[in-house]
Amino acid sequence: MRRSSLSARLYRRILLLLAGAGFCMGAMLYIVANREISQASDAQLVNASRLLYMLMQDELPALRPGQGLAEGDEGPLSSDERRAFHASYDWCMFIVVWDQHIIAQSGWGAPTRHVPQKPGLHDFEASGDQWRSYGLTGEDPRLLIIVAERDATREFSVVPVMRKLALPFFGLIGVGALLLWLTLRTGLSDVERLRKTLENRSLADLSPLDPKAWASDFGPLIIALNRLFERLGQGYEKEQAFTDDVAHELRTPVAAIRAQAQLLARAAPAHLRDEADRLIAIVDRANDLVDGMLMLARLDATSASVRSVDVHELVADVVAEVMLRLPPDMIDFQVTPGHVVRWRCDPALLKIAVSAITDNAVHHAAEGRLVEIDLQRRDDRLDVVIMDRGKGIGAADRSRLLKRFERGNLAVTGSGLGLSIAVKAIALMGGSIRLEDRTDGNGLQVRLSLMSVP
Amino acid sequence: MPRLLIAEDDADLGRAMKRSLELDGYVADHFVRGDDVLAALSTSHYDVLLLDIGLPHMTGLEILSHLRSAGDATPVIVITALDRTRHRVAGLDAGADDYLVKPVELEELAARVRAQLRRRERRQDDIMSLDDVTIDFTGHVVSVGDEPVSLTSKEFRVLSLLMRRRRRFVSKADLEGELYDQDQWVESNTVEVAISALRRKLGRNFIRTARGLGYMVGGREG
Structure with missing residues (x-):
């Protein structure tokens, strides 16, 4: 599974940390605020009971023991006094008890039987609601004034506060997250720069990075990378030396065999000359194989060097080289268009690819004897299409043939490396190779596509 | 020896x-x-x-x-x-x-x-041989093997350019440029006529051609 970027992981973790811290702080604030609000509400209940007590002061001396509330009796509170109470505490119900008899009540709220008729603060439940009550004992202990309110009324007072805070709170979170992301991006920009620097390097570029050009935190990483480059460089040099040794060690005996075969062909009686020529052809194939493998090994350590190139002239040079290796009149060549076609690419790599594909086309063109090369220039790419009049290649075999040592037609000699050399050379320039059927009859067309590069 | x-x-x-x-x-x-x-x-x-x-x-x-x-x-x-x-x-x-x-x-x-x-x-580069064709640029002499061959001025100029640029294609336009004379108009088929005459005199396969590229000589140097 692909791991997410360092900045994204850091960002997620810091956000989680901040969210956790914010949640804890919010919870603490909520608990503290709730407690404060509860205490303030309790204080209000106490004040409400005191207000009632004060309003009843004039009627209290008239109260007698065991007196209940008679029908139509206003009790110790007149209508005006009730209105005065409701003007200040309209969410509070009340009960006034004298000598264990209810002598006045608000007329709404919880049924009186559920209300605790005791002094002090109490919680109780009535009709599915939670209530809070306060009982105030008068100077005469037979008088008990109870004021109660729903708990929901208290909670109700918390929600608007939360609502008012929500918008700035979430706004702050959004701005904070953005600032955090920007800070992280800026702080980790060196990581991105290092990534791009390494990504843009070619396989052949093993020069050390300058530790001074990077943040001091990167020092150990840069040193480790430079050590790796050094080891790779040594390995690369060994490989190159080995490749040259292989070239020398393989080519020399091949050259000796070829020279002996040529001497044989020269001195042999007529009936053995064909055998000698066949021997020379086999040696040439072995040499092609050595050349192909060396070419592939060297391409591994090559980077593209792009410049403006006359592709028509480059193709002309390739055709000249191929033609001069062939007997006169064996193959006809046709190149279109017949004028300069400029394109930005690596001429050495393009020449390697065009040579390999043209050699292949010559091997397969024997029947048709015509190899055509068409330079098709488009806005964003140049296609070099090399066509022969051979038997063509089935769609199923095409991807296989782009690999090493694969031959389309076993009767045709060749190292089997030509296409893979061309694929590698073109890939180094960011291009691609496609094997296609000819649209105008039998034969194969190989399309080398070079993308536009600045 | x-x-x-x-x-x-x-x-x-x-x-x-x-x-x-x-x-x-x-x-x-x-x-x-x-x-x-x-x-x-x-x-x-x-x-x-x-x-x-x-x-x-x-x-x-x-x-x-x-x-x-x-x-x-x-x-x-x-x-x-x-x-x-x-x-x-x-x-x-x-x-x-x-x-x-x-x-x-x-x-x-x-x-x-x-x-x-x-x-x-x-120690001079004014004589060049490709296969059995030898050209003396300064003496304006061309021979096949040991036999001297008679060439017209235009044929010699075409052959000189091809020999100097041996093993590479020379476009028809470049050959026309070589033949261009201020006093004389170059006919559209002048190059083809000269090439045809050179092939007749030097051997059919001495000068090679490819459509879209031009003409080339490229035998073994000697």
Whole structure:
């Protein structure tokens, strides 16, 4: 599974940390605020009971023991006094008890039987609601004034506060997250720069990075990378030396065999000359194989060097080289268009690819004897299409043939490396190779596509 | 009879080269070790040296540097399996006159030897041979084998340009430019007429052509 970027992981973790811290702080604030609000509400209940007590002061001396509330009796509170109470505490119900008899009540709220008729603060439940009550004992202990309110009324007072805070709170979170992301991006920009620097390097570029050009935190990483480059460089040099040794060690005996075969062909009686020529052809194939493998090994350590190139002239040079290796009149060549076609690419790599594909086309063109090369220039790419009049290649075999040592037609000699050399050379320039059927009859067309590069 | 020195550490290849060159009428000595080559050069005269780079005891480049610093201008053809451009440059910088990569066609080797011998005699570049066609640029003489061939002025100019740019295609436009004369209009088929006449006189396959590219000569240099 692909791991997410360092900045994204850091960002997620810091956000989680901040969210956790914010949640804890919010919870603490909520608990503290709730407690404060509860205490303030309790204080209000106490004040409400005191207000009632004060309003009843004039009627209290008239109260007698065991007196209940008679029908139509206003009790110790007149209508005006009730209105005065409701003007200040309209969410509070009340009960006034004298000598264990209810002598006045608000007329709404919880049924009186559920209300605790005791002094002090109490919680109780009535009709599915939670209530809070306060009982105030008068100077005469037979008088008990109870004021109660729903708990929901208290909670109700918390929600608007939360609502008012929500918008700035979430706004702050959004701005904070953005600032955090920007800070992280800026702080980790060196990581991105290092990534791009390494990504843009070619396989052949093993020069050390300058530790001074990077943040001091990167020092150990840069040193480790430079050590790796050094080891790779040594390995690369060994490989190159080995490749040259292989070239020398393989080519020399091949050259000796070829020279002996040529001497044989020269001195042999007529009936053995064909055998000698066949021997020379086999040696040439072995040499092609050595050349192909060396070419592939060297391409591994090559980077593209792009410049403006006359592709028509480059193709002309390739055709000249191929033609001069062939007997006169064996193959006809046709190149279109017949004028300069400029394109930005690596001429050495393009020449390697065009040579390999043209050699292949010559091997397969024997029947048709015509190899055509068409330079098709488009806005964003140049296609070099090399066509022969051979038997063509089935769609199923095409991807296989782009690999090493694969031959389309076993009767045709060749190292089997030509296409893979061309694929590698073109890939180094960011291009691609496609094997296609000819649209105008039998034969194969190989399309080398070079993308536009600045 | 020209005398050649072959320095090649592969005994089989060296023997084959020696035998082939002897069949061509040269006297050839074959040495395997670099120090033996230097010793032979100090006691005998050779007309052309065929020098491998990877010789034991003393490399071909060391021998070459030694020769040139001593003022010895004997033509040297480096024959090696090392084919990188830097190897070629190093060989030519050290004073080599020609550079061949193994495996070498024995006939081509003999032709390169002939070219070096001729160049040593003339030390001039106004005569050039490709296959059996020879052109003398200053004397305006062309021959096939030993037979002189009569060419018109236009045919000679076309052949000169093709020979100078041998082994590369020369476009029809470039050939027309070569034939262009301020006082005389170049007909549209002038080049084709000249090429056709040259093929008739020098051999049908001497000048090669490809549609869209032009004309080329590129036989074996001698």
